[in-house]
Amino acid sequence: MTSPRRLLTLTPLRGGRDLVLLLIRLLVAGFLIVSAAPYGFQAGKLAEFASFMAKHGFAAPQLLAPLSIWAMLLASLALIAGLATAWAGLVVAFNFVVAIAMVDRFQGIDGSFPSASLVAMGLLLAAVGPGRYALDAGLARRS
Amino acid sequence: MRNVEVLTLPFLSRGSDAALLLMRLMVGSFLIFGVWDNIASAERMTEFELFLTKFGFPLPKLMAPFSVWAQFACGLAFIAGFATRWAGLICAFNFVVAIAMVDHHQRIRGSFPSACLVVIGLYLATHGPGRLALDRLIAPRTLGTR
Numbered sequence: 001m002t003s004p005r006r007l008l009t010l011t012p013l014r015g016g017r018d019l020v021l022l023l024i025r026l027l028v029a030g031f032l033i034v035s036a037a038p039y040g041f042q043a044g045k046l047a048e049f050a051s052f053m054a055k056h057g058f059a060a061p062q063l064l065a066p067l068s069i070w071a072m073l074l075a076s077l078a079l080i081a082g083l084a085t086a087w088a089g090l091v092v093a094f095n096f097v098v099a100i101a102m103v104d105r106f107q108g109i110d111g112s113f114p115s116a117s118l119v120a121m122g123l124l125l126a127a128v129g130p131g132r133y134a135l136d137a138g139l140a141r142r143s
Numbered sequence: 144m145r146n147v148e149v150l151t152l153p154f155l156s157r158g159s160d161a162a163l164l165l166m167r168l169m170v171g172s173f174l175i176f177g178v179w180d181n182i183a184s185a186e187r188m189t190e191f192e193l194f195l196t197k198f199g200f201p202l203p204k205l206m207a208p209f210s211v212w213a214q215f216a217c218g219l220a221f222i223a224g225f226a227t228r229w230a231g232l233i234c235a236f237n238f239v240v241a242i243a244m245v246d247h248h249q250r251i252r253g254s255f256p257s258a259c260l261v262v263i264g265l266y267l268a269t270h271g272p273g274r275l276a277l278d279r280l281i282a283p284r285t286l287g288t289r
Contacts, residue, residue: 008282127159127163
């Protein structure tokens with residue numbers, strides 16, 4: 001019979017952790033690709049993003065706009081593959097801390113929540129790793 | 144440091160409990176913030192019932208307070224790290240329903256906050272709250288690390 005302690009803490013659910021980590025990686029990467037890809041691949045969109053950054057007081061927007069977009073796209077690919085996941089998590093977290101500090105905070109708590117979630121999930125992936133279904137896990141097993 | 148360690152940064156695992164705590168506090172306080180007006184004001188609860196009716200939920204008079212109080216309880220549980228796995232399951236279920244019934248009309252960008260709450264809820268359900276939580280006092284050996 002299940003003990004009350006086991007019932008409260010539902011420890012048997014631990015088996016699903018790696019699958020959920022994969023889900024988190026795919027959600028974050030999918031969202032970043034959908035958000036960043038138009039700016040990376042459509043003519044004129046990058047200039048639009050640079051002027052958005054200039055309006056919000058970013059330094060060197062002509063440099064930071066492509067840097068931010070390509071960092072997000074590369075981080076997305078890394079998260080999907082589960083390769084260098086900790087680096088990708090740190091890059092995502094840093095990018096969206098900056099987004100909150102410079103832009104989202106003017107939109108209140110609801111407006112900042114997506115970025116705050118990306119910060120939290122980025123830091124989580126940096127700290128706990130990508131789980132079993134990832135290239136990082138294969139590399140760690142081999143070494 | 145070996146090449147693979149430069150790639151995977153395993154020393155960051157020392158921060159996993161802090162990352163989990165940060166996530167719990169952020170999501171827990173957001174969940175409470177999201178329903179506090181419905182709890183504090185009967186008018187806002189009635190507005191929420193009308194919102195549920197508009198989107199085709201059954202029994203909105205029952206579902207509105209049920210959903211609001213469930214979300215509030217999840218927020219408290221995440222912050223305290225108490226019954227965290229149950230709270231994670233309830234949070235995930237609540238926001239799967241929100242996506243299916245409401246948010247999908249707003250496409251990917253509109254559904255993203257709810258999708259975050261689903262996956263974070265599922266993560267807390269499967270991993271547990273980490274070491275900095277009341278659950279740890281009840282079941283000290285449920286901590287998972289990479």
